[in-house]
Amino acid sequence: MNIELAQVSRWYGNVVAVNDITMTVGPGVTGLLGPNGAGKSTLLHMMAGFLAPSGGTVTLDGNRIWHNHEIYRSIGLVPEREAVYGFLTGWQFVLSSARLHRLPNPDDAARKALALVEMESAKDRRIETYSKGMRQRVKVAAALVHDPQVLLLDEPFNGMDPRQRMHLMDLVRDMGTAGKTILFSSHILEEVERVAQHIEVLVAGRHAASGDFREIRRRMTDRPHLFRVSSSDDRRLAAALIADVSSGAVSLTEAGLEVQAVDFRRFTRLLPKVAKEADVRIWRISPADEDLESVFSYLINRSG
């Protein structure tokens, strides 16, 4: 099944949260990537029928999503907020989901869904006793209980320990391979890279990039990087670095060197080699602009 967004915008008063986005989310796993505040949740809520677009249309195989409760036969939603009925046990919670879907065999469906997220052993405990990761898994089970064709997950890996995270990632990947349409939002590139075949990047409410993750990864790593380096002899290291084409600019500051690397890969190989040859000992190297915001703003400036 396909979720289609056509020129979708959403604004709150004068603030534009999502600006003129057109995209199709089809079978397989799609990662919705962007820094916090980029409008990922707003977009996801519109796809889930929990927000009306201010402009444009959001449809599921041609059917309008807003004001249409029938879509939930095909959609499973895992919201970001961890709130679940704490007084219910995991079993009761997932079973209630199966019953609300009027499944012919709710007990079976609930058992299967809990097994999928490996929550059978804790299923008879009240949800209020669960850890954050367990709550997340029980929410996923409730969303999967009716075996939906479309699964929407808002920041699903938050709060999970590494093992649980890997498990959910495998689960999501398998479902994508099985032909389900899966979209999940994340602000962590590595997370998206591991699971999604396809990435949509959202920055400041705008659709900044779309495509295969390798392509986007390359565009992100091939930008000029700024490094701070301190060493036993900054001046000699600077001279050696500037001789190579991978360094765009080298400046000598009181805190050490600032190196603008234009070819990231080449630079990372070059630096240790050059240092060794010049007999300079490197004390510290740190990226000066590695935060996601600067990566994203580079991307959007390039695409815009």
Add this chain to the structure above:
Amino acid sequence: MNGVIAGISYRALLGRRRIWLLILLPLVLIGLSLLLRLLGVTDERTTVTLMQTFAIGTMLPLLGLIAGTGVIAPEIDDGTIIHLLAKPISRPVIAQTKFLVAASMLALFAAVPTFIAAYLLVNLESGIAYGFALGSFIGGIAYAAVFMLLGVLTRHAVTIGIIYALVWEGVVGNFVPGARKFSIQQWAQSIADQLSSSAFFTTEIKLSFAIPALLIVTIGAVFWAGQRLRSFSLTGDE
């Protein structure tokens, strides 16, 4: 009406500390009756005053507020309502179910104790016990609808509900005769008056006004709540 939603709603209402709020007021009412009985004050006039000022005048709106907002407002606040809304169930059905849960709680915690309290004082004399129990039952239904709607409309449902119940119905209703016409409490008393033949109990609002008013308010509030739930929006934290 959806059984699964009703089940969860009952557990949410009864399983928490809220149940003590629901039990406390009826206990006070029955306690007062017992006290008056022990003191030998079991006349009709006292009973009617107790019923008017406490059972219908104070307890019913407060319980209405607790049960009416309690069936839905906490779930909207913490986001658990999404579990119910993201299902192929029409939203008006969800609103109707929540309303029925609240109304049944009021029948149990307001109408029944009202009957017991009146019965303890005057038995079935002059139809006071039946009258106030019925008034409380029907008034409770209207309160359940109105306060549930309030819980859907605003995050300040409890504050606004208290202002309505205490300021509008309590203070303004006592001093401004026109305001009394638009008070669920007064309509409930009109119903009570139909079964009661007590000379100490008179009401101003005619039944021909009270019944249509109760119907319009109840049906209108449940309908409106259903429509609001259809457009329930998650406005992200972003």
